[in-house]
Amino acid sequence: MKWNIRHLRVFLAVTRHSSVSRAADECHLSQPAVTQAIAKLERAFALPLFQHMTQGLFVTPAGETLALRVERALARIDTATAPIAPRLSSTATTSQLEALIAVRELENFSLAARHLGLAQPTVHRAVSQLESEAQKPLFKRSAYGLRATRACQALADAAQLAFAELDQAVMELAELAGREVGQIVVGALPLSRAYILSSAIIEFRKTRPNLLIRVDEGPYSELLSGLRRGEVDMLIGALRDPVPIDDVTQTELFTDDLILVAGPDHPLVGKPAITLEEMAAFPWVVARNGTPTRMLFDKLFDPAETQVSLVETGSMILMRQLLRQSNHLGCISRLQAAAEVDMGLMVPLDFDLTLTRRPIGLTTRVGWIPTRGQLALIDKISQAAAE
Numbered sequence: 537m538k539w540n541i542r543h544l545r546v547f548l549a550v551t552r553h554s555s556v557s558r559a560a561d562e563c564h565l566s567q568p569a570v571t572q573a574i575a576k577l578e579r580a581f582a583l584p585l586f587q588h589m590t591q592g593l594f595v596t597p598a599g600e601t602l603a604l605r606v607e608r609a610l611a612r613i614d615t616a617t618a619p620i621a622p623r624l625s626s627t628a629t630t631s632q633l634e635a636l637i638a639v640r641e642l643e644n645f646s647l648a649a650r651h652l653g654l655a656q657p658t659v660h661r662a663v664s665q666l667e668s669e670a671q672k673p674l675f676k677r678s679a680y681g682l683r684a685t686r687a688c689q690a691l692a693d694a695a696q697l698a699f700a701e702l703d704q705a706v707m708e709l710a711e712l713a714g715r716e717v718g719q720i721v722v723g724a725l726p727l728s729r730a731y732i733l734s735s736a737i738i739e740f741r742k743t744r745p746n747l748l749i750r751v752d753e754g755p756y757s758e759l760l761s762g763l764r765r766g767e768v769d770m771l772i773g774a775l776r777d778p779v780p781i782d783d784v785t786q787t788e789l790f791t792d793d794l795i796l797v798a799g800p801d802h803p804l805v806g807k808p809a810i811t812l813e814e815m816a817a818f819p820w821v822v823a824r825n826g827t828p829t830r831m832l833f834d835k836l837f838d839p840a841e842t843q844v845s846l847v848e849t850g851s852m853i854l855m856r857q858l859l860r861q862s863n864h865l866g867c868i869s870r871l872q873a874a875a876e877v878d879m880g881l882m883v884p885l886d887f888d889l890t891l892t893r894r895p896i897g898l899t900t901r902v903g904w905i906p907t908r909g910q911l912a913l914i915d916k917i918s919q920a921a922a923e
Contacts, residue, residue: 543573554592605705609698616694633695635662640692643681700766719748723759725773731871736916771899774828788897789921797882799859819845821855
């Protein structure tokens with residue numbers, strides 16, 4: 537849905553005053569313009585947002601739902617634009633902010649235009665209009681492309697979170713109308729993909745068959761960035777200690793520990809009381825540097841003291857194949873490897889790692905208000921974790 541920011545401000549003014557004329561005065565518009573803006577919003581959602589009474593216009597449940605989301609979205613934009621230019625919050629359009637976000641991400645006008653499906657001059661003009669209102673450049677040219685200024689970064693981040701909030705409004709109003717619209721984006725770390733998420737999605741689908749679920753995979757740092765920008769709704773996997781940054785919050789679901797594994801034909805399989813010295817003689821498949829699993833592995837084999845041959849990967853498939861086709865050993869979450877162990881594709885070694893327990897859970901944005909659909913999926917994730 538393409539949002540008109542001015543119409544949203546008009547909508548909030550009507551909710552505050554319960555009056556078209558007073559909203560028109562506040563927004564410096566004619567009364568017919570205010571009426572037209574409200575009518576467009578109601579047509580877009582196919583729901584009445586106001587009850588028309590002799591005393592004025594009073595918000596319906598749908599209007600209250602939309603007002604909460606719009607207030608949160610516009611507050612983000614207003615906070616980010618205030619240090620840049622006083623009038624920017626009232627003049628910036630959705631198209632301009634979308635262009636700003638794309639150029640910030642891709643650092644090139646042509647690439648941003650291709651991403652948005654627009655002509656390059658259109659994107660350039662949109663960013664130039666923002667810079668003209670700001671009376672300062674929002675990008676600096678470098679040998680590597682366009683680099684966003686600090687103010688530009690803050691505005692682009694705020695706009696992305698505002699658009700995510702408005703997307704949630706679309707989902708919530710569709711639910712009030714008995715429809716399923718939008719998507720839920722889950723950032724999934726390896727353990728959640730192998731153990732939790734499939735069970736949760738299967739149960740979720742029994743009551744919500746049409747709502748799109750998108751599962752994003754990648755390194756923790758990338759998924760965390762997506763979460764903070766509003767591109768990801770929730771992140772599932774090993775929690776960090778301490779919390780990586782103060783604008784996210786972590787909720788523990790359960791704990792898991794690590795196991796050391798080998799292929800079924802490895803010479804250490806079945807050997808009792810294996811020592812670290814014996815295992816150090818073999819090459820290893822381990823998680824990427826900086827992950828909780830890797831930090832626990834490094835406590836076993838201190839890189840400064842023990843020379844161990846390593847392959848770093850987050851791919852279960854690659855680990856399985858290396859273990860099957862060679863004498864590599866692996867260090868992995870017990871639950872993540874459960875299916876492979878059950879099928880005999882990996883065999884746990886006789887080495888005690890009970891002290892490697894770490895919390896597994898959800899990471900979300902501070903202040904995030906999930907929709908009913910998002911809450912339903914979180915509930916199914918919690919149930920799967922409990923089981």
